[in-house]
Amino acid sequence: MKQYDVVVIGGGHAGCEAAYASARLGAETLLITMKMSDLGVMSCNPAIGGLGKGHLVREIDAMDGIMGKVADAAGIQFRLLNRRKGPAVQGPRAQADRALYQAAMQKHILGSDHLDVIEGEVIDFQVDKQKVTGVMLRDGSKIAARNTVLTTGTFLRGIIHIGDVSYSGGRMGDEASTKLCERIDSFDLPKGRLKTGTPPRLDSRTINWSELEMQPGDETPTLFSFMSIKPAAKQISCGITHTNEKTHQIIRQNLDKSAMYGGHIEGIGPRYCPSIEDKIVRFADKQSHQIFLEPEGLNNHMIYPNGISTSLPVDIQEAYVRSIKGLENVSIIQPGYAIEYDYIDPRALNGQLRLKDFENLYFAGQINGTTGYEEAAAQGLVAGLNAALSAKGQGPITFMRSDSYIGVMIDDLITRGVTEPYRMFTSRAEFRLSLRADNADQRLTPLAFKLGCVSSKRRKLFDKKMDQINRCVDVLVSSYFTPKEISDHGYKINQDGARRSAFDLLSFPDMDFDFISGLIPSIDRYPSDIQQQVKKDALYANYIERQKRDIEALQRDEAIKIPPSLDYGSIEGLSAELKLKLQKTRPETIAQASKIDGMTPAALTLLLAIIRKYEKRKIA
């Protein structure tokens, strides 16, 4: 029987990222997935990034992960969202060509050292007490693994719904993963049920494009990877159209036939990704909803109509789609559908995404109650890195709320659990001004160096960039100017007599390097991308200073560990409700405990006192 350090089950976004990360650390890794062609499949819309999500992709890339590179190779339309708002809330997004995405993903995965890939369905674990020691495939073959990462997405007890028709499936065209599910049931993990949906796919040749408004990508595209220079594929535009009163009428009349509204689905769907049925019911006074018509590829006639996901019967889907401008004669290639699936309550996991009760089983991706490729991939990175580190006998890596969106997401998941499919938003990050897409490499790449999961090429590039940034900043912070010198150069400034450094000046939003080079001509030596980065760092310097106190407070709380064996039931003075929540979540630190809802400052103080007492007793 072959023995691997890390076995990853599932070749979706979480699985690919996990396997790639593990292999980068030099752990002997095996990726098992149903079909070779699973690698890089996008189950829903062919787009990567966005607000919060784009941040995640940048962070994955900063750790030398796979998603950013693949998205850049497949991108056919790049847009930086919130371009007119401050850099801290800008998120890169790209429309991707499905085929190119899959091809690029396969190339990277199959070309990776220390990484084997096999086709097959895992139907069972080999278990020794509270340890998973390997997996068994449908053909009966067994593979031993030090650590196992499970990333089976929506495949656990997946049920597909179209109108009142429903059948078992992992996603359209794929079987659900039923056997494995039974085994997982026997672990008695806390579970729940969620749902999500997808719109019908349209045939581009039957759309009347000439009637539609078109939206092009950005003139100067912003890519995902810090290593990429320009898009690889041809760039295209998307169409925009709208639903109308007639569309709404058709949907309203057929609501009872919708799987969601006909009472066929019990799972909870995401509020931010409602079906068109949902939109029309909940926002009844809105007369029209916008739809983006997004091409799924350059050599593909499939169009993804973004904004009308549905679980109505096929004939109704056809009728309402054809009521929309430009789509009067459209034909549907694949109907929209809803899918319901099991997820594991992520509060059963620790900060490394390992099950608290199982020594070597990791969970990542949609199985943990999230939605989205980026969220899945980011978890894959965390689980893959940690599974490999542990297999090699090294200490774990924990991402923090104060260093990354990855840290925010993991912390949210393991301390709060989910009540709907979890998606990243920039507003979830309290340190948004420091966790920017533009500085993901500055925040995380040094961490990746330490772990040893970075290619030498990236290392050289990063070192060079940082060297230039540091030298540029040195010049700026050591050059002081009087208000008079500054205003003589044409910038209105308070004549308060205070000398300001050029770096201080750059913290004014309307100040730029053109002006600075008037004061310090030698600054022109630095290329414009370095200047732009320094400008962004300067812009937030004052706020980041202010947030430092909050971050320090948080880090103090994160440093206070709660003994895993603490018996909350015996703590008097905690409400029964809090006791229950604490017992369920078993927070690892005071910081995590503080985020449990219903937690009061007084209860935290009590916990703190008890931890102190506990520690003393242990020493005694």
Place this chain on the structure above:
Amino acid sequence: MDTIFALATVRGKAGVSIIRISGADAFTGVRCLLKTDLPQPRQSALRKLYGEDGELIDQALLLAFDKDHSFTGEQTVELHIHGSPAVQTMLLNHLSTLNGFRIADPGEFTRRALENGRLDLSRVEGLADLINAETEAQRKQAMRLFSGELAEKSVLWRTKLIRAAALMQATIDFADEEVPEDVSSEVLGLLRDVISDLDHQVKGYAASERIRSGFEVAIVGRPNVGKSTLLNALARRDAAITSHIPGTTRDIVEVQMDLNGLPVTVIDTAGLRETADEIETIGIDRAKRRASDADLRVFLIDPEDEIQEVTQHADDIVVIGKGDLRPIDGLSVSGKTGAGLNQLIDLIVKALEGRTQGAGLAVRERHRVAVEDTIAKLDSAVLLIQKGEQYTDLSAEELRSAIHSISSIIGIVDVEDILDEVFSSFCLGK
């Protein structure tokens, strides 16, 4: 956690004394003192209390509260005993021998109420003030705090700010969806509402703080114009003297009293006059400073006399001293005969009451800091919003930390609150 007990009434002889016992073992503990069972929760009953050796200690009225209906959120028993120091001592001693029982620390009952979520922080502060209230105005103000007015207001402000934050976050996180592009006018409206409410609180803080710690009224005037006699007359009149700090005749004498429900400290200052005496000069300087810092000044004058070395403020009262000697028109007062005293008290009370009108809900330094901090952040948020879209990330940050500040009055805000508001307001999702 220990079960705690303490004498809830003042120690010493009294008709009735109350011992309060709170904690998980309160019921079982008290049963050790009885030969029968406890009364039903929240029903009183007479019980005999016995000592360790079976000796009868006292006969008492018992009240038991289960943890869902008690002040502390724990099992609580009250023993209404006879107010004898000997009985008190014996029972307290006996209780302290019970396993897991100990005498409560100061404020511990209230702290447990806070810890068990029975009171929020501002209510606890209100309770403390209520217990310390000596005058009607203080009682009223404390009661407002204790009954949760500040907590409710804070929730209201927070709700408005969360709405504003949600609007802004929606334009940020859902920029590529159908959210209104420009929400600044609604956001600015909400922020300005809250700012003006908070400004009001800051203005009212001076008054609330005065109600808590007392108004200062200074009697100023030339030497020998009758200031001290007047002070004594005022003090005797409304006898609630709680302290009497005499200095030398040249220093400042202050007396705390309750004037028609208002807590007032009346200050008698050294007579103002030109003098070569160094010590007296120091006294006079100090008197002038105290007088101008006071909330109100009563100028006691001699009609022939013009000099005024302390600035007179709008509300200040001018009366003619030694009214018994000078039967003239206008308000005159005599400390000696009491003539005019009632009118003077009315004038003082009227002037001070005018100031309590504006009293806000923020009564403590902690509240003031939170409120002013919030205002500062909201002010810069407003500025940034007005500057335009490119500052959205910064204005959102100011707003986030403003919400944090205002929440510190009662609890903590959560990003889920903001997302809930976003999702219930807009149709999102493409």
